[in-house]
Amino acid sequence: MMPADLPNRSVEFFDTQFRRQAAAGEYALNPFEQAVLPFLSGETLDLGCGLGNLSLAAAARGCMVLALDASAAAVESLAGRAAAGVxxxxxxxxxxxxYAxxxxxxxxxxxxxxxxFACPDAHAMIxxxxxxxxxxxxxxxxxxxxGTTFMGMFTPGDYCLFGEHSLEEAFAGWAVEYLKFDAFPAPGDTVKRFCTMVARRSR
Ligand SMILES: C[S@@+](CC[C@H](N)C(=O)[O-])C[C@H]1O[C@@H](n2cnc3c(N)ncnc32)[C@H](O)[C@@H]1O
Structure with missing residues (x-):
């Protein structure tokens, strides 16, 4: 996929942000990545890896990572940093x-x-x-x-705000090892509300 083929406005938004961050050397783990990192091990698939800060941190802890994203800027930056760090x-x-x-x-x-992704695609991905x-x-x-009211990074009609307990329901029967709800203020007096979950499949 070439940069001109970015699949939607959301990816354009992030591609621009990642180019700026890579140029500035801004590679800190975000709070969600920090929270899930200790749970990762072994062969790891990082979907929507962005700049790959979590992929690299997981690899440094012994994971073997396949990291995928639609943003060319993100993938170029990550591939370079992974090679540099061996x-x-x-x-x-x-x-x-x-993607399956x-x-x-x-x-x-x-x-x-x-x-x-629109909700049917979003839930199918989960x-x-x-x-x-x-x-x-x-x-x-x-x-x-x-409850999220910030819409600035979405493609109209092509996004999904999950229900508060959607992730717990989707992973019913698994052991929930981490579950956190966060709310952050966003531009224009709006808010972003997140659910982060780590669930373990039984052996
Ligand atoms: C909020 S960022 C998260 C990036 C990273 N996981 C992090 O925590 O910093 C969303 C990511 O999803 C990617 N993305 C959005 N739509 C996508 C699509 N259709 N295919 C692949 N990646 C996509 C964007 O390029 C971006 O890297």
């Missing part, structure tokens, strides 16, 4: 809307991705994440939830 991260550009992993992983991560986790492995997922 870290086991494969970074690839991909449109993940209908071709194997199971010990850890499947999607921090801040699924909300950028189901595919669940199906791609090996017995004993984890899914680490973060989404925007109802």
């Amino acid at each position: 870290l086991p991260v494969q970074a690839r550009q991909a449109d993940l809307r209908n 992993p071709s194997q199971e992983y010990d850890s499947v991560v999607a921090i801040g991705l699924a909300m950028f 189901a595919r994440i669940r199906a791609a986790v090996r017995p004993g492995g984890v899914a680490a997922v973060n989404v925007l939830i109802e």
